[in-house]
């Protein structure tokens with residue numbers, strides 16, 4: 001099977017190396033050889049750590065789609081549009097199987113691409129797009145195919161998990177830890193895709209589609225990142241028996257499928273609370289199997305290449321499944337439950353001036369919006385400075401909660417915008 005690779009960066013270079021180093025094992029397992037015949041990147045001179053001298057070089061990656069010596073196209077350039085999208089569409093139109101790790105592109109155009117690929121009768125592999133080396137697409141689409149899925153959630157961004165873990169372990173603040181993570185290569189120079197939750201939302205959109213057999217709905221996802229999490233909140237979380245994780249969560253509710261990405265208070269007793277550092281994890285609740293938790297490395301050269309090559313092996317073996325688990329023309333229409341209808345418990349931290357009647361005003365705002373408080377924690381008392389007051393609530397509806405918070409934020413004694421973190425019953 002002759003393969004063309006577009007993009008020779010972290011993942012593309014890793015795939016070229018893995019195909020070379022595991023050649024014998026792959027041939028034995030697939031019953032045929034998988035050989036790179038053509039490549040494309042921007043800089044032809046750069047040393048990629050693999051010998052490219054005998055390979056066809058395409059200055060325009062799109063030409064891989066029409067190269068007669070390429071049977072399968074691997075897109076590892078990235079970006080939701082532009083060259084990556086053109087290349088994939090041309091390859092599918094030419095009837096060539098495609099493998100990609102491009103979550104941004106799939107999150108936005110996945111339904112259309114799945115339709116195109118199935119109409120052309122050609123596979124489209126994207127295991128590497130969600131949770132890197134963890135075979136979560138295969139698990140949901142194949143291993144758990146006999147289950148109705150009630151809920152799927154996960155730690156889908158290693159950069160955020162690394163930052164939250166380090167903040168908790170060292171007591172340092174977000175900006176400080178982020179800047180170190182950038183120096184160590186765990187975070188991009190422009191970190192917003194990661195720390196603002198967008199990357200996790202791309203992956204959640206794909207997971208939701210596969211888990212629930214629906215068209216992708218990236219725009220419907222409620223997304224919050226981790227910039228507003230402070231080391232104080234991480235400490236309070238531990239005191240209350242929780243750990244703060246950025247989760248992507250999709251589940252069946254009375255109002256439809258909900259999809260949300262935001263920092264969560266996760267009970268310390270939940271296994272996912274102990275998935276730390278750059279590791280990812282995906283949890284699924286199936287009606288026949290019960291709970292399944294997969295963890296591993298969600299990014300990096302080796303783990304991501306492992307997933308890309310596994311997709312190639314499926315193609316080499318002639319193994320097929322519908323791209324999104326359900327044939328694309330039978331996917332349920334996109335649509336996500338409104339966040340205002342979300343039900344859950346909440347952690348709220350206020351910085352208040354310690355004066356008579358404050359807690360009564362806060363309690364009234366909750367009462368008037370039908371939010372019932374579970375606990376109130378005020379440890380320090382300082383007449384001169386604002387002190388933290390931490391409140392947890394019983395399960396309530398998000399819309400009422402937000403109204404209560406707006407009223408509390410406007411109180412004279414409340415010195416900073418209230419911090420709100422949702423508590424998850426996992």
Ligand SMILES: NC(=O)c1ccc[n+]([C@@H]2O[C@H](COP(=O)([O-])OP(=O)(O)OC[C@H]3O[C@@H](n4cnc5c(N)ncnc54)[C@H](OP(=O)(O)O)[C@@H]3O)[C@@H](O)[C@H]2O)c1
Nearest residue numbers: 007008009010011041042043061076077078101102299300
């Ligand atoms: N890195 C990870 O751990 C990881 C994990 C999961 C998924 N992914 C996904 O995998 C994809 C690739 O990520 P990466 O980290 O490998 O990125 P990367 O290191 O930045 O590599 C991108 C590659 O694409 C090439 N390229 C850029 N524009 C091009 C163009 N117009 N034509 C041809 N080649 C072009 C670059 O060429 P030059 O080298 O010549 O500049 C580079 O080799 C992305 O979709 C990403 O989201 C990455």
